Amino acid sequence: MIWVTWRQHRGQAIACLALLAALTVYAVIEGTSMRSAFSSDGVTASCLARTQGTGCETGIVAFMNEFGSEVNIAFWSACLTVPGLIGVLVGGSLIARELEYGTWRLAWSQTIPRARWLAVKLALVTGGLIVLGAAMTAVITWYRAPMDQLTGRLEHNIFDFEGLVPTAYILCAFGFAVLAGLLIRRSIPAMIAAFIPWLAIRLVIEFVFRAHFVTPLTTAMAAACHTTGCGYGIGVVPQSTGQIGDLVLGLKRGDLVSYLAPGQFWPLQFIEAGIFVGLAAITLGATIWLLHSRAA
Amino acid sequence: MADPRAGGTLPALRTERLGRRYGKVWGLRDCTLEVPAGAVAALVGPNGAGKTTLMEMIIGLLEPSEGSVSVFGQASPVAGPATLAQVGYVAQDHPLYRDFTVADMFHLGRAMNPRWDQKLAQARTDGLGIPLKRKLKGLSGGQQAQVSLTMALAKRAPLVVLDEPVSSLDPVARLEFMGDVMASVADGDLTVLISSHVVAELERYSDWLIVLAGGRVQLAGPSDELLAGHRLLTIPRAIPDAELPGTAVHRTDGDRDSTVLVRAGADDVAERSGPGWRAGPVSFEQLVMGYLRRRSAPMTHGDPAPAGRRSRLNTKAVPR
Numbered sequence: 001m002i003w004v005t006w007r008q009h010r011g012q013a014i015a016c017l018a019l020l021a022a023l024t025v026y027a028v029i030e031g032t033s034m035r036s037a038f039s040s041d042g043v044t045a046s047c048l049a050r051t052q053g054t055g056c057e058t059g060i061v062a063f064m065n066e067f068g069s070e071v072n073i074a075f076w077s078a079c080l081t082v083p084g085l086i087g088v089l090v091g092g093s094l095i096a097r098e099l100e101y102g103t104w105r106l107a108w109s110q111t112i113p114r115a116r117w118l119a120v121k122l123a124l125v126t127g128g129l130i131v132l133g134a135a136m137t138a139v140i141t142w143y144r145a146p147m148d149q150l151t152g153r154l155e156h157n158i159f160d161f162e163g164l165v166p167t168a169y170i171l172c173a174f175g176f177a178v179l180a181g182l183l184i185r186r187s188i189p190a191m192i193a194a195f196i197p198w199l200a201i202r203l204v205i206e207f208v209f210r211a212h213f214v215t216p217l218t219t220a221m222a223a224a225c226h227t228t229g230c231g232y233g234i235g236v237v238p239q240s241t242g243q244i245g246d247l248v249l250g251l252k253r254g255d256l257v258s259y260l261a262p263g264q265f266w267p268l269q270f271i272e273a274g275i276f277v278g279l280a281a282i283t284l285g286a287t288i289w290l291l292h293s294r295a296a
Numbered sequence: 297m298a299d300p301r302a303g304g305t306l307p308a309l310r311t312e313r314l315g316r317r318y319g320k321v322w323g324l325r326d327c328t329l330e331v332p333a334g335a336v337a338a339l340v341g342p343n344g345a346g347k348t349t350l351m352e353m354i355i356g357l358l359e360p361s362e363g364s365v366s367v368f369g370q371a372s373p374v375a376g377p378a379t380l381a382q383v384g385y386v387a388q389d390h391p392l393y394r395d396f397t398v399a400d401m402f403h404l405g406r407a408m409n410p411r412w413d414q415k416l417a418q419a420r421t422d423g424l425g426i427p428l429k430r431k432l433k434g435l436s437g438g439q440q441a442q443v444s445l446t447m448a449l450a451k452r453a454p455l456v457v458l459d460e461p462v463s464s465l466d467p468v469a470r471l472e473f474m475g476d477v478m479a480s481v482a483d484g485d486l487t488v489l490i491s492s493h494v495v496a497e498l499e500r501y502s503d504w505l506i507v508l509a510g511g512r513v514q515l516a517g518p519s520d521e522l523l524a525g526h527r528l529l530t531i532p533r534a535i536p537d538a539e540l541p542g543t544a545v546h547r548t549d550g551d552r553d554s555t556v557l558v559r560a561g562a563d564d565v566a567e568r569s570g571p572g573w574r575a576g577p578v579s580f581e582q583l584v585m586g587y588l589r590r591r592s593a594p595m596t597h598g599d600p601a602p603a604g605r606r607s608r609l610n611t612k613a614v615p616r
Contacts, residue, residue: 111451
């Protein structure tokens with residue numbers, strides 16, 4: 001069955017490797033120039049200490065203007081859909097293609113029962129997607145490493161590309177698409193039917209629920225803000241908390257700032273990845289159960 | 297594991313009041329039949345008669361709505377590997393992975409069937425001159441059908457079910473294909489169930505006949521007994537069915553004479569005959585056609601086929 005799965009999915013595997021290779025080339029080129037710009041713009045180690053150094057604003061602004069441009073942000077925002085697209089493209093055809101071409105009659109009339117046929121395929125393809133997700137995350141994380149020192153990893157558009165969640169997004173979209181493929185029996189409609197709820201859940205969790213997964217911290221506004229004024233957001237210096245890498249959620253009464261600290265990155269990642277992996281497990285389990293019980 | 301056919305007492309296939317409903321329409325209903333081990337059974341019926349429905353329930357692709365199937369005494373092959381292993385199946389239009397090579401298909405067969413016979417598979421394709429490295433989409437329809445049959449035979453299942461295996465083939469390929477099936481039956485201890493809507497095709501090969509129409513079994517049994525048990529009468533038109541020997545199956549009225557297929561032995565017919573009667577043996581095709589046409593004649597059967605049944609069945613719905 002391992003061979004059968006490989007033979008049926010090797011085209012997709014090669015396409016995924018090509019995508020990974022393209023991403024790596026881009027990341028190496030951009031990441032290298034980012035690293036040299038980091039030093040040429042004068043963003044020194046002292047600027048990056050947890051307490052924000054003074055005299056670095058010019059360098060940081062110059063750096064952010066170059067690498068945090070609107071075009072760059074738009075590009076990466078579009079890339080947010082990539083995990084979903086990978087998941088539905090691989091998952092949508094997994095069962096639906098057999099139904100479309102009539103090959104289910106061949107595949108399910110061999111000695112291996114259809115539920116086991118599906119379970120083995122899902123296990124192997126899921127494994128492949130995990131490897132792909134982890135590799136893409138590693139490449140992006142390496143590429144972003146200099147910028148992450150300025151922006152932290154908690155912001156939208158950054159959090160979503162690092163840690164565990166990109167892989168979890170892929171798996172969730174994959175699970176949705178596999179189930180949709182069995183129910184709808186057509187590859188392309190199944191992909192569309194899976195992608196829409198995936199995107200909806202993804203956005204709702206990101207913008208409505210994510211900030212509530214952990215309890216925000218509160219601190220007094222940095223002293224410097226009283227004289228010079230300061231804001232919050234990606235690459236804004238100085239941050240209201242006075243520390244690079246914090247995600248400022250808002251200002252409370254008085255001069256208290258509500259924020260998330262870099263140390264809360266991993267708890268947030270585990271919670272959000274857990275939700276999406278859970279959704280994937282539920283849909284994949286339901287698919288196996290449906291395929292098994294409809295025949296028994 | 298002991299040979300399930302030991303002693304030869306178990307039928308290769310038995311169905312008991314088997315039925316399958318698609319929504320409100322019955323694709324097959326009240327189907328009770330038995331095919332003994334070693335038989336070559338012809339399953340004959342028009343499109344939409346329920347042939348594929350029956351076959352899919354035998355292999356376990358489709359769940360019966362009622363009744364049961366057993367293969368070599370083992371109930372409901374839907375259950376698991378032990379029963380799936382007993383049936384080799386060539387589905388209608390012989391589906392194969394079009395971008396696989398023939399060797400890939402055999403690799404799949406080996407991976408998914410513990411009793412796979414690679415020697416047999418390769419010997420068959422060598423004999424047919426089918427190159428192992430050719431992709432399926434590069435083969436002719438006849439060659440694809442042969443690859444499908446090879447997959448089913450190399451699975452080494454004692455029962456082989458072939459659903460309209462030759463319907464898409466030209467006459468020469470049909471003969472070759474059927475010749476191959478018969479050679480395999482002669483070689484091994486096989487039972488074959490083969491369906492077709494072309495009656496003449498099966499006459500030469502089968503020794504067991506099942507006529508299916510409108511989702512019901514019209515006739516089933518050993519071909520020679522069925523042929524011996526029917527007569528074709530030509531009688532004056534005025535004579536009603538009630539005065540005929542045996543049971544009238546189907547009657548065609550001409551200007552003066554009527555032709556009637558009756559279920560009766562030669563002796564019965566000889567005993568009860570009248571002036572102007574002629575009686576003769578019935579051919580395989582006349583027998584099948586008589587039962588199929590009875591089905592479509594009005595008021596002979598209390599189960600009118602709803603409109604749309606035929607098209608519904610022809611979609612070959614996926615089990616759900």
